[in-house]
Amino acid sequence: MSEDINITINDQPVSVPKGTLVVEAAKKIGIEIPVFCYHEKLGPFGCCRMCLVEVEKMPKLTTACTQTVMPDMVVKTESPKVIKAQQGVLEFTLLNHPLDCPVCDKGGECPLQNNTFKYGPGDTRMEFDRANRDKATPLSPVITIDRERCIACQRCTRYSDIIEQESALVMLNRGFNNEVGTFNNEPYDTKYSGNVIDICPVGALTNTQFRFKARTWDLDNSATLCAHCGCNCNMTLGSRTNKFMRIETRPNDLVDDGWVCDKARFGYDFIESDHRIVEATNLVDGEYKVAKTLEIARQTAESLKKIVDEYGPESIGFIGSPFGTNEELYLYHKLFRFTLGTNNLDHKIYIDTPGLPVDHYDFLNVETANLVLLIGSDPAEELPILDLRIKKAITRKGVKLAILNDQKTELDKIADLSLMYDVGSDEIALAALANSLALELDIEMVEGETSDESLTGIAERRMKEMAELVRTAMKVCVVYNPASLTGNSIFMLKHLLGVINKIPTMECGAIPAAPFTNSLGAMDMGILPDYYPGGISSSDSGKVDQVWGDGSSLQSKGLSALEMIDKAESGELKALLVYRNNPVIDFPDRKRVESALKKLSLLVVHDMMKTETSVLATTVLPSNGPGYDEGTTTNIGGRVQYRKRGLNTKNSPDWKIISKMINSLSEKPIEYLTSFSVTEELSQTVPGYSEISKKSIKKEGKTREKIESANGVVPEIGKVESSGQGLKLRIAEQLFAKDKILDASSPLAHHFLPSTLCLHKKDALKLDLSNGDQAILAANGVEVKAIVEVSNRCNPGAVIVPRVSDDQGLLRLSRSCSVNWVEVKKPKVE
Amino acid sequence: MLGSGALIVMDHTVNIVEAALRMSYFYMHESCGKCTPCREGTRWMYQILNDIQNGKGSSKQVEKLEDICDNMSFKCFCALGDAAVAPVASSIMHFRSDYDELIKNLESDEVSA
Incomplete structure (x- = not known):
């Protein structure tokens, strides 16, 4: 579309698109023009005057960082005039700059230092005190x-x-x-x-x-x-x-x-941190005994096998982590599915399925779309760099922003349309939007009443506006957070995506923006009870056998993470391996989780930090974690990249521990040499990852192929729990929360917020609470103290509570991943 | 150079170095500070002129002033930098003897002392 312009720099011809800056054109042919104020992401400014160049037929020297290329321009960057100017400017720049380079942190990587050596005058003529x-x-x-x-x-x-x-x-x-x-x-x-x-x-x-x-x-x-x-x-x-x-x-x-x-x-x-788990321990007679990691790994595998032999494969389970690397999760999938024969694998408490009925968009598509539709996501707190990308797209690329959420977020300020549905009514709100579009397209609609304002808090007229915004956009990028959706709403969301995709001439893609490091990878690696790696349904035994060899498909239906806790409580689940997850804090209803975990005859916790769960474990295995580990992770845009080791450790890498467990149980052990050996294997077996290799993900990573989702059935609206005591609880993610990663000694501790609850004006009036009051959230026989903030952050009938720390214990208040009710009351006066 | 088109008429009794010093003070004060040559150059020029005016200058400093003027002119972001150069450069060009006189006094002082 844009035509190229030919210019000459220092007698070298270069052809660049229209609008390119001279400094960038020079960079293209390896000519360096020194700069200070110019930064490619910030655009032209021209204040440091370091990049002065001579352009033929221009009377004055011009700054290469503000000058765009013109046809047949002749630029000189090394003429005597330019050299004199560069030396002059550098002399000015250094005039009052202290010469403390020997103690300056920037020394050695300082553009001012480098430019001075390259282009500067040898000496200063400054005769006054700096x-x-x-x-x-x-x-x-x-x-x-x-x-x-x-x-x-x-x-x-x-x-x-x-x-x-x-x-x-x-x-x-x-x-x-x-x-x-x-x-x-x-x-x-x-x-x-x-x-x-x-x-x-x-x-x-x-x-x-x-x-x-x-x-x-x-x-x-x-x-x-x-x-x-x-x-x-x-x-x-x-x-x-x-x-x-x-x-x-x-x-x-x-x-x-x-x-x-x-x-x-x-x-x-x-x-x-001192709280890192660095050695493997076994609980023997009430005391933790340290032993060799790989030896404990072998024992663990054998204990798991023994339980499988005695009680069947349904009696064990694996709760993985959306923070592990693909290699580690892949090996755990192999251990549990093929070596131990169970489908009881999961990594999350919300409901999500792999694959999308539309394209899987990456971050660049946020900028090239016409409309970004944000559903249930708060990028500023959950995915900060996506937040910056959206801000860039909206303010500088002319992209429109539509938001459908149950809480106000920072991005509302720049949104073209922002609709707030009642907490817990996400399924109906999504169905309403899908139906508004389906009506115009004359395709099958979701059954039931969806347009009534009393159901979602959004007027039909407003929802039509949103549908119109979507319909008239040529390219829509849907960013949704599956972790914020309640119940089965994810199916409604995927139905909505399918409907948007049916709009003629529409290009539609989505980013499943779960706020965890590798939640996409965890799903792709089959850490799900109902899906094998690459989004192959475990009920599709033909496909499973085709990929993994005959007899690989398991008959039993797997348990989700929450179901595993249920079964542990009822005693049907005997053993659980928890990998870099902390169910005691991160799963609903702590008391029940704790008592369930205590009932297990074998609880193996493989983690990098001591947690409330690792305290209950019968066996603790050390996980190296970020900084020490290596492997690939898949970001929300589907890009697979390599996480390199930053620090050395003597501890065995996770993949070695897991493969030891597999090998000690299998007749044909596979020895992996490095984490890349695992990458190589998974690239051959996991659909979508066929092009991932050590070479292909070097430097910038590689986008994995899109994983298709089974599609076609129009979902039904589930039963809504419309009655409950008090208000509906919505837990909001907080970027700087005091948890295992950022503790009190963290330099970011000043960002930690006190426990707060956000109420709508109407509810605050009813409860006789006002800004700054102390209040108590009560549910499940648990009470959490919080300071009241009266705001319009959510619709009436709900309370938004930011998750500010682990100690706050917010999830104790909830029972499930669908709507939870909580009572807000005044503290008793003593 | 006339800049805004304003004219300042001075008679022969005016100390031209002092006038240049006053004007360079004005430009130093007016500089917004965005671009390097103007921000740093106006202040440096003022400092040097101040030395000369107070009888602490040298002929080398006058040459330096001329070079600073050259380094500043047409290299600033806006015309204020160029305007700041004008009184200094033109006063040196047309009234070099006034500068020399101030410097000579100093040099002769040094001899007598």
């Missing part, structure tokens, strides 16, 4: 600013304005006195603040944790991935003498667009 400004001032608990070193390039302030769109960081004052700061000197503590450290071209903005810890050239840098959420942002983990030092971004436009959130940058203290 200006003094404040050194080492905390800008937030995690960022320290050294104002003396600042060269006022405004990269950080523009980042705050354009990318994170908080406009929190600004230039204060004028002229020589200008400096980077915040309004009223408030701390600069947005969710994405750390990125300014990376983009600062000098040592002005520094990582408080990393300050003076190591010289940059002494670091061992490992190109790894973030393991906090489903975005799987690329990052570099720097270490020295096997000690964690810092995290930096590692730009990958297909995933993170060059940014990471603060949780990624400052939330890795846990890898050196």
